[in-house]
Amino acid sequence: MFRRSFPMILAFVCAILPAGNARAQAPAAQPDLTMLAGEAQGWLADLIRINTTNPPGNELAAAKYVAGILQKEGIPNEVLEVAPGRGVVVGRLQAGPLPDAANALLLDAHLDVVGVDASKWTVDPFAAVVRDGFLYGRGSIDDKGMLAANLATIVALKRSAARLGRDVIFLATADEEQIGAASIKFVIEKYWDKIACAYAINEGGRVLVKDGKVQYIGIQASEKVPYNITVTATGASGHASVPRPDNPVVHLAAAIAKLGTYQAPAQPNTVTRRFFEQLAKVEDDEIGKWMRALEQPERSDLAAKHLSEQSPVWNSMLRDTIAPTMLLAGVRQNVVPSEATANLNIRLLPGHSIDELILQFGKIVNDPQIRFQLAPDSGENAPPSNLDSAFYKSIERVSAQEFPGAITLPLLGTGATDSAQLRLHKVQAYGLVPFPLTEADDLRWHGDDERIPLDSFRKGVAFLYHIVSDFASAK
Numbered sequence: 001m002f003r004r005s006f007p008m009i010l011a012f013v014c015a016i017l018p019a020g021n022a023r024a025q026a027p028a029a030q031p032d033l034t035m036l037a038g039e040a041q042g043w044l045a046d047l048i049r050i051n052t053t054n055p056p057g058n059e060l061a062a063a064k065y066v067a068g069i070l071q072k073e074g075i076p077n078e079v080l081e082v083a084p085g086r087g088v089v090v091g092r093l094q095a096g097p098l099p100d101a102a103n104a105l106l107l108d109a110h111l112d113v114v115g116v117d118a119s120k121w122t123v124d125p126f127a128a129v130v131r132d133g134f135l136y137g138r139g140s141i142d143d144k145g146m147l148a149a150n151l152a153t154i155v156a157l158k159r160s161a162a163r164l165g166r167d168v169i170f171l172a173t174a175d176e177e178q179i180g181a182a183s184i185k186f187v188i189e190k191y192w193d194k195i196a197c198a199y200a201i202n203e204g205g206r207v208l209v210k211d212g213k214v215q216y217i218g219i220q221a222s223e224k225v226p227y228n229i230t231v232t233a234t235g236a237s238g239h240a241s242v243p244r245p246d247n248p249v250v251h252l253a254a255a256i257a258k259l260g261t262y263q264a265p266a267q268p269n270t271v272t273r274r275f276f277e278q279l280a281k282v283e284d285d286e287i288g289k290w291m292r293a294l295e296q297p298e299r300s301d302l303a304a305k306h307l308s309e310q311s312p313v314w315n316s317m318l319r320d321t322i323a324p325t326m327l328l329a330g331v332r333q334n335v336v337p338s339e340a341t342a343n344l345n346i347r348l349l350p351g352h353s354i355d356e357l358i359l360q361f362g363k364i365v366n367d368p369q370i371r372f373q374l375a376p377d378s379g380e381n382a383p384p385s386n387l388d389s390a391f392y393k394s395i396e397r398v399s400a401q402e403f404p405g406a407i408t409l410p411l412l413g414t415g416a417t418d419s420a421q422l423r424l425h426k427v428q429a430y431g432l433v434p435f436p437l438t439e440a441d442d443l444r445w446h447g448d449d450e451r452i453p454l455d456s457f458r459k460g461v462a463f464l465y466h467i468v469s470d471f472a473s474a475k
């Protein structure tokens with residue numbers, strides 16, 4: 001159930017309007033961003049009310065809703081039904097008479113959301129309740145907030161008849177939370193020509209509020225690569241009253257204890273070096289000193305140790321990590337099983353080799369009863385986006401204007417996003433959820449009572465519009 005703010009025009013392949021229309025209409029009018037943010041809040045509320053919990057996703061209804069808005073605004077668009085009940089939306093404003101992928105900017109966000117435990121929420125997670133200045137609902141931050149901001153941005157460009165210097169493509173994807181058969185990977189494989197671009201902005205980065213003001217604008221330029229490894233211990237089964245030294249439960253437990261406490265070496269890369277170098281400017285003196293010490297060969301190991309102890313996120317940004325997540329063994333209390341297994345969730349720094357890490361595991365565990373098997377669901381080992389690209393510099397410039405006094409820095413994402421798939425296609429993709437949020441707000445990501453502060457939402461809509469307008473307007 002959702003409020004129908006706009007006529008629903010449910011064309012699967014909507015009319016392609018004359019391209020390049022923006023160029024003929026000048027000068028561009030400044031859009032009313034206050035009014036626009038108000039409209040975008042209505043779209044966000046409507047999108048929250050369309051339940052796209054994945055699985056199963058059912059993103060098609062949300063895709064049609066979004067397409068209806070694009071259609072009403074005269075923005076050429078298509079809904080692509082990528083699987084039964086699952087849709088993605090592509091919209092486009094062209095700078096010239098023909099699409100120009102070599103310069104195009106893609107605005108990416110996903111339609112699906114993770115599940116809820118409704119009993120833990122203080123409001124209905126799909127009712128878009130506004131309370132005390134917050135809009136509550138699953139997806140309010142991840143990622144329907146950004147979806148609404150992307151929509152507002154392309155609508156503002158169209159309404160203001162902005163002269164574009166590059167194509168702006170809007171994409172609302174499906175199946176991001178499960179990275180399954182209907183995800184952006186499928187869209188890229190089957191419909192690359194519809195979304196081909198050189199630059200992209202997506203979720204992943206953040207605008208961090210600390211002590212009441214924006215401390216930094218973090219632009220996600222790279223991300224760690226997820227893998228799962230099954231660890232299996234084998235031995236003879238038998239009666240528990242006569243234990244033997246080859247009990248697989250004992251061998252598995254010993255192996256997991258070694259791997260779970262193993263610390264891979266800290267290896268700062270281009271992105272994390274710049275991250276700590278910038279963050280050192282605003283952190284307190286002691287922490288800033290250790291951040292700078294990362295660059296001093298004789299002190300870098302000690303510096304990495306201090307920083308890792310200070311923050312689990314910094315620890316994960318500095319090294320490959322191993323998290324044992326599941327254990328499975330035994331069928332009866334008095335039976336020694338012949339097999340025991342565990343799952344290790346691994347996050348590798350981009351460019352690192354999982355095969356080399358597995359070889360290393362063999363040496364650490366040093367037990368012939370243990371074997372390792374890589375699960376087939378690994379992530380994508382994508383190259384980082386360039387920290388000196390025109391788009392990165394544009395985001396830096398607009399950030400300084402919007403948030404004077406705050407710093408801008410690149411982030412290495414510890415989680416996975418659609419951006420890795422885009423980077424594999426040579427797209428300079430950057431993650432930036434544009435809403436100023438505190439750590440406490442951020443902790444509600446995928447959590448109970450997910451909510452977005454409405455003033456942050458409005459600020460984020462304007463911020464994103466200014467970033468895109470700065471980069472995509474004709475100079």
Ligand SMILES: [Zn+2]
Binds near residue numbers: 110142203
């Ligand atoms: Zn997300």
